[in-house]
Amino acid sequence: MTDLRGAEWVRPKPSPRSMRGDLGLAVLLAFAALTTSLLYQRTGLIAEPAEPWVWGLGLGLATLPLSLRRRYPVPVAVIVSVGFFICGQFAVPEILIVNICLFIALYTVGAWEERRALAVWARIAIGGALILWLVLSLIISSSDTDAFPGLSRSGLFSAYATFAVIQLITNLMYFGGAYYFGERSWRAARAQARLEAQGRELELERQTSAAQAVALDRIAIARELHDVVAHHVSVMGIQAAAARRSIERDPVRSAAALEVVEESAHTAVEELRRLVHTLRTPEAETGSSTVGIAQLATLIAESQSAGVPTTLIVAGDPRPLPMLVDVALYRVVQEALTNVRKHAGRGATADVRLRFTAGTVEVEVSDDGVRQRAGEHSEGAGLGIRGMRERIGAVGGTVQAGRREPALGAGTGGFLVRASVPAPAPAPTPAYANSAHPAESEAGAIDA
Known part of the structure; x- marks a missing residue:
């Protein structure tokens, strides 16, 4: 689990907004659990429901800790699993919401726990403990005729045995689904982080390349200006000095020197104009140069x-x-x-x-x-x-x-x-490059 630079990837801490969302989810699940438990009690499916304080303890432990599920994934999952066990063991009339809460808690361990070894073993331990509890409960119930009175217990493939197998398969799929979706969420977040890091690096590289291109252009312009200006200005300076010294005693020589100054100035202006034109409209550059x-x-x-x-x-x-x-x-x-x-x-x-x-x-x-x-x-x-x-x-x-x-x-x-x-x-061109190959000519003569 490394990012583009080889360092261990750490998932960002949950934002205040996500924490508020978790708090709202926990309160909503607690209210829903209380409502559905009252409805289950009304149906009379459980003859002797738990005491109210056990009822409140089990539902509270199964729902309210989810408000901190992203910040403390493993402790929350342990507490929620304890609440789930209390509800199931002590006849709290609630089945639907506590199962949803346990699934969310196990999923969060896979999706948010940074210590991946702890995330794996915590889910295996919680899932294994609850399945072991289920198996023990089924074994105990198999000898209790008051439990599931409508299911036959005679024979290897009795109705009760089939019911037990269905329970085991359902729970294995339940815990396996929580494990799978948690891992998938973690990997998706890591892949997203890698893509974002790569995007930032590409953007940085683009900016660096642009800065280097500008620097190279500035160097090229400075070099071209230096070559053009220094050459012609040096000629103009020398000729102007010669004209100044000879203007009185040798006007003809002075005039010739000034002509050179004028010609050098004209040439310099032309080259500068051509350079500026190239810089303004690079697409108009024909690829040829007037100097060589x-x-x-x-x-x-x-x-x-x-x-x-x-x-x-x-x-x-x-x-x-x-x-x-x-x-x-x-x-x-x-x-x-x-x-x-x-x-x-x-x-x-x-x-x-x-x-x-x-x-x-x-x-x-x-x-x-x-x-x-x-x-x-x-x-x-x-x-x-x-x-x-x-x-x-x-x-x-x-x-x-x-x-x-x-x-x-x-x-x-x-x-x-x-x-x-x-x-x-x-490479030199062969003497026969523009004529027929000797063998071909000879063959042609034979054919003729």
């Missing part, structure tokens, strides 16, 4: 226009990539070049290498900056590198970022970012 490794040349040109000489090197045979991989690699190069402009210092150059191998595709961005890049020299530091790892990790790849080994002494190493993503090359 095919646009790396544009990033190289922007980097060069921002004053950082940049070279693009492609190794291997280029091939189409999945959309998510394509966008992730593009964003890594974009963020890495943005960091070069921000941290590598004046005079730095950058190299972008795109490698296609049989099982992977890799991008590498390195620079020869001479100044330590605050926040970028330690493993995993900075929002930019964190965003790279999140993007590449989402498509099953890895990112390495750190200082390069110094080439000509301290301060000449620069920084390197390398992202690698599994991207198996498509």
Whole structure:
């Protein structure tokens, strides 16, 4: 008897409303027992009924304790069975209501007693004791000719023997029914509790999943905004500074720098507008993106226009990539070049290498900056590198970022970012894939 977490299931205590209902039931049964006992007495079926105090004691014990049947199931069942015994043994003229009360008491033990071993043995003990009393009463009555005078006692299958068998079968069914329905009620309550616990866990899991989805969406939005804004704003800042310094002595160069600022601002606005549109109407997303490794040349040109000489090197045979991989690699190069402009210092150059191998595709961005890049020299530091790892990790790849080994002494190493993503090359198409199989062609020639 365990719930979903393996702990012992405990049935909740009865509510005040159910306790009031039990009290009302006990009072109603007591009144009904008194009424039916008076009616039975009126019929004269019992020649010598019990004394009034025995009468009241038996009926009271059989009915009134039921007001506490859910709180104290076993003690109530014992008391009710004592009242039942008094009514039957001392000729209290009542049969119907006391039988109903005993059934309710035994049923309640099975349905509400938390100690299941006690519930089982209490019902077995009460039922066994009352059946034993019945058997002894039948044996005693078999030799008393005044008891059941109309029933013959001669022979093995006499009328009295048949009557005794009927009494035993009826009582066995009576106690068996109380046992069965009590157990069924307990199991139904336990199953209901399990379903409710499972519903609560599912609801908690749904809420947790929703919260995680919101958190992931926020991270994705933050990463996308960081990639878009940081890149274009860094270009705009560098070009605006160049325009400010050369506006008097070289107006043409200043105008060219301002054109780059204008173009970067326009591009940033367009990408932000596209991002907002996707967020507002995700169903309108076509699944394609306007950025990818095919646009790396544009990033190289922007980097060069921002004053950082940049070279693009492609190794291997280029091939189409999945959309998510394509966008992730593009964003890594974009963020890495943005960091070069921000941290590598004046005079730095950058190299972008795109490698296609049989099982992977890799991008590498390195620079020869001479100044330590605050926040970028330690493993995993900075929002930019964190965003790279999140993007590449989402498509099953890895990112390495750190200082390069110094080439000509301290301060000449620069920084390197390398992202690698599994991207198996498509299987080669057999030379005869689009033509008839050689054997088939030969067979055709023979047939001809």
